Amino acid sequence: MSSRTRRVAMSGLALVGTVAVLAGCASAPSDSTSSKKSDFLPCMVSDAGGFDDKSFNQLGFEGLKDASADIGAEPKTAESKDATVYDSNIQQLVNQNCNLIVTVGFNLAASTKKQAAANPDTDFAIIDDNSINAKNVKPITFDTSQAAFLAGYAAASYSKSGTVGTFGGMQIPTVTIFMDGFADGVEYYNEQKKKDVKVVGWDVKSQKGSFTGGFEAGTQAKSVAQSLLDQDADVILPVGGPIYQSAAEAIKDADNGSVLIGADSDLYEADPRYKDIAFTSIEKGMKPATKDVVEQAAKGDFSKTPYVGTLENDGVGIAPFHDYESKVDSGLQGELDKIKAGIIDGSVKVDTEASVK
Secondary structure: OOOOOOOOOOOOOOOOOOOOOOEOOOOOOEEOOOOOOOOOOEEEEOOOOOOOOOOHHHHHHHHHHHHHHHHOOOOEEEEOOOHHHHHHHHHHHHHOOOOEEEEEOHHHHHHHHHHHHHOOOOEEEEEOOOOOOOOOEEEEEEOHHHHHHHHHHHHHHHOOOOEEEEEEOOOOHHHHHHHHHHHHHHHHHHHHHOOOOEEEOEEOOOOEEOEOOOOOOOHHHHHHHHHHHHOOOOEEEEEOOOHHHHHHHHHHHHOOOOEEEEEEOOHHHHOHHHHHHEEEEEEEOHHHHHHHHHHHHHOOOOOOOOEEEOOOOOOEEEOOOHHHOOOOOOOHHHHHHHHHHHHHHOOOOOOOOOOOO
16 A cells, blocks of 8 residues: 555545436426425435436435335425526525425535525535534535445556546545545555566646546547547546546447446446446445435434445445456455455555545
8 A cells, every 4th residue: 555644534525317307507396206295395406417317316316215205205306407506496495494404515515505594494414515514514425435445456457558547526525535546546455566566647746647628528528538549548547527438438439448437327328338348337326325315304313424335334335346346356356355355454555635624
């Protein structure tokens, strides 16, 4: 393991279902289920990317839906097209007397803090941020670096070119925590195997790397992914909601055997269009965590105590290798199991600059 000392992060990015939702600026938030049996009203505001991003917004929304179905509630949702509508989306839900408002993502922290202070009788939960210290705000966070460490090790083991890559949407802790863990997992592989697999797109020491500037799929994300392929990366981890779609397009266009690592949800299951290049995924248990927080609040057990997903409590992990199961080294899974146990018992250290304390 690297001798660099970095703090273990307690937050993570950045992330499934379809619904008619508030379009950024004007119209009122929409209802999502049919029969209302409970007086408890759970609500949610998305970040950019929308509730159908097959990533962090969608996972949070699915948790909201599942909890609402269990408690017999009819949730309300508001979709943010950009940062200009965070405040207004939250305010509209407050005005509809929501008992709990879940905000999805680090980017909504300032608006959540402001609205929670202005509305002390409304409870809030925020996914991927733990910067708010208020009695009516519960952080839902994930130490994603632990799972990303395993994915980095696996990527280094699989790489044929000796180069792997990662890039992000915005350079914020919930994105770079993936990139730190991934790069450190590659370094751990090199130390254990006496290899020299390179990481392009992110430098842990300088905390500098490749970013698209947002979470939208498009030409910019594809261009960044292509730049990593041009540097011989044959395993790529894009971190930032839908930007994985553009990375997948670049990989498919290259048609050179390169593969993709998903972020937040199991890409193989979440978006079967890309199952043929889905090597594995770094998973965050946003769906069960959100479901649990909503159900506890509905029971009157809301508290500001943070939820932190780790390998130990299955809050984070990596997906199966699916179609690549027979293509990885026969001893890889055993090595990953051993590393996971070491991370849990503390004998393998996973640290990151992306700590939000």
